[in-house]
Amino acid sequence: MNTQRWMSIRFFSFFLTWGIFLPYWAGWMVYTKGISVSEASLIMSVGLVARGLSTLFAFPYLSEKVSSKRLLNIAGIGTFIALIAYIPAESFASLMGATILLHLFYPALMPALDTAAGVLVQNKQLRHYGRSRQWGSIGFVSIGMVLTLFTARFGDEIIFWALLLGIVGFVVLSLLRAPEVLSVKPPMDQTQKVGLFSVFKIKHFSLVLLIVVLLQAAHASYYNYGYIFLQDIDAPTIIIGVIINIAVIAEIIFFAIADRKFGHFSVGALLTLAAIGSSVRWIVVFAFPSVIIFSIAQVLHAFSFAMAHYAFMKYLINNIPQIQIPKAQGIYSALALSWSTAVFTIFGGFLYEIEPRYAFIGMIVCTIPAMFLALVYRKVEVRKGFETA
Numbered sequence: 001m002n003t004q005r006w007m008s009i010r011f012f013s014f015f016l017t018w019g020i021f022l023p024y025w026a027g028w029m030v031y032t033k034g035i036s037v038s039e040a041s042l043i044m045s046v047g048l049v050a051r052g053l054s055t056l057f058a059f060p061y062l063s064e065k066v067s068s069k070r071l072l073n074i075a076g077i078g079t080f081i082a083l084i085a086y087i088p089a090e091s092f093a094s095l096m097g098a099t100i101l102l103h104l105f106y107p108a109l110m111p112a113l114d115t116a117a118g119v120l121v122q123n124k125q126l127r128h129y130g131r132s133r134q135w136g137s138i139g140f141v142s143i144g145m146v147l148t149l150f151t152a153r154f155g156d157e158i159i160f161w162a163l164l165l166g167i168v169g170f171v172v173l174s175l176l177r178a179p180e181v182l183s184v185k186p187p188m189d190q191t192q193k194v195g196l197f198s199v200f201k202i203k204h205f206s207l208v209l210l211i212v213v214l215l216q217a218a219h220a221s222y223y224n225y226g227y228i229f230l231q232d233i234d235a236p237t238i239i240i241g242v243i244i245n246i247a248v249i250a251e252i253i254f255f256a257i258a259d260r261k262f263g264h265f266s267v268g269a270l271l272t273l274a275a276i277g278s279s280v281r282w283i284v285v286f287a288f289p290s291v292i293i294f295s296i297a298q299v300l301h302a303f304s305f306a307m308a309h310y311a312f313m314k315y316l317i318n319n320i321p322q323i324q325i326p327k328a329q330g331i332y333s334a335l336a337l338s339w340s341t342a343v344f345t346i347f348g349g350f351l352y353e354i355e356p357r358y359a360f361i362g363m364i365v366c367t368i369p370a371m372f373l374a375l376v377y378r379k380v381e382v383r384k385g386f387e388t389a
Helices: 003-033 037-065 068-086 092-122 129-154 157-175 196-201 205-217 220-232 237-262 267-287 291-319 322-354 364-388
Strands: none
Touching: 003 037, 003 092, 003 129, 003 157, 037 068, 037 092, 037 322, 068 092, 068 157, 092 129, 092 291, 092 322, 129 157, 129 237, 129 291, 196 205, 196 322, 205 267, 205 291, 205 322, 205 364, 220 237, 220 291, 220 322, 237 291, 267 291, 267 364, 291 322
16 A cells, blocks of 8 residues: 555545635535624634534544544544534524534544554654645645635535535545554553643653644634735735635645755754744734735745644654654644634734734734744754764
8 A cells, every 4th residue: 555645645635625614614604504704703613612622632532442544434424424414504503513513523633634644654654744744735725726616606505515525535535445553443551551631741742832832823813814804905806815825835835845855854943943934924914014915925834834733743753652642633733723723813803903914913922932932942952962962
């Protein structure tokens, strides 16, 4: 079995669906289910809380009980069932229930896939994490372009059916043969000795986690208000989607070259570069509110998001025992990709109401501390290198 291809296809198939869900789901509920924007925002916020609880507790717990392949099957089938629950849902309460159910299963696929990739790398069966992960970004950006054509032709109803079809495809792929190491159930004698938060006892995990939490939280204003901001600075509606996708294309390019160009960089060096790139990104957007400058700044997504994620994966692969990888992934997903973003979305919204540009410059309250902490960790790495020399 070509493990590199297997991992690339799984990343592609998942992020193909994520490219439908993340940008379009709230709008789908507003335009096809008839709820208000504020109701949709509340539903998605509660979903984000459920997502954090799922990835922090349920995902690591199941990872101790079943193999990675079985876990992907459970999360995929659960996602399919949750989507079916949306069909009869018409009221606010029923949509809230369906959304909570969806967030208990669907977002868990992300740490499950990264966990599988980490296990394969540690077992010398996956040579290039970045090369496989880039196919996730390709799936994300490609579906956005295709779905725009279909919504123009068939209306917003097509969003639900596209996501459902994508999840069916993912489930079918998950049921097929996987690398043997991913079908092995975790040893009971090991899992019984390892608690959920035992990963914090691993040297420097707390510091690295704090840095990536800050760096990922700094995207809150961009994720939630970037589209609105582009309209405020008079970007032509027809090219807003293209501008947004510049960031994803930059992400694709980074993951394509990451192992070759940045594989020899230390985790501390990568995190420092990510923090610098992120800080520059938000300062530039604040200082020069123009469509052209915003578009150029999108390239820095390769640093602010992709390099930070790559650095965390590198730390995880080099320092976290295989049995504890799901716990580390669950904590990262809950804190960095869910709850911190939710908190700073509120902070960014408060600043946006004062002055739209403030929402972006406000994110340096995350990136500047992250940069100093990354430099501290870099010094620790250098000192450790001298001690082992």
